[in-house]
Amino acid sequence: MMSIDSIPNWMTVLRIVVTPVIAIMIWIDDASYGYLVAFILFTIASITDYLDGMLARQMKIESGFGEMLDPIADKMLIGAVLLALASVQTSGWVFLVPALLIISREFMISGLREYLAKISFTVPVTRLAKWKTTVQILALGTLIGAPAFPSLIYAHDIGLMLLWVAALLTLQTGMGYIIAGLRQVPNR
Numbered sequence: 001m002m003s004i005d006s007i008p009n010w011m012t013v014l015r016i017v018v019t020p021v022i023a024i025m026i027w028i029d030d031a032s033y034g035y036l037v038a039f040i041l042f043t044i045a046s047i048t049d050y051l052d053g054m055l056a057r058q059m060k061i062e063s064g065f066g067e068m069l070d071p072i073a074d075k076m077l078i079g080a081v082l083l084a085l086a087s088v089q090t091s092g093w094v095f096l097v098p099a100l101l102i103i104s105r106e107f108m109i110s111g112l113r114e115y116l117a118k119i120s121f122t123v124p125v126t127r128l129a130k131w132k133t134t135v136q137i138l139a140l141g142t143l144i145g146a147p148a149f150p151s152l153i154y155a156h157d158i159g160l161m162l163l164w165v166a167a168l169l170t171l172q173t174g175m176g177y178i179i180a181g182l183r184q185v186p187n188r
Helices: 004-028 034-058 064-088 093-118 127-148 155-182
Strands: none
Touching: 004 034, 004 064, 034 064, 034 127, 064 093, 064 127, 093 155, 127 155
């Protein structure tokens, strides 16, 4: 049953549920339909990513379940969209290099966080990490939307440029997490 207190968690669950649909719509590779549906769903998912945490904090209804599920939903969305776009992109290494950097960082940081949780240490999310996520969402939204809106002739190029910026921010925030985390590893 849904109550006011569970709205942020339901938003997170919605993001997880629509993620495979977004990926499938991209894989269809249909500019007249698939990309438009993917763009709309990705936009909704991105908005819920912002709203769920904000609502939970403002309403003081943060939960352990939400704190655990939110980063999973974020990584699923970004990873699935990157993989789906990789299957249809014609930009070659210009797309693949930043996509691989972003995905690799997410695996590395997830593993680090899991280890640090075992020793009861958490690395707080930084403002720069929030900007990284924002730029990733803008880049992917632009790349998804470019085929759906062909009159925006530079959208694809702008999306690729934003993806590179996101990859650079990803590397910078990843190094910050690694340095902070390694300080907690005994016998390093």
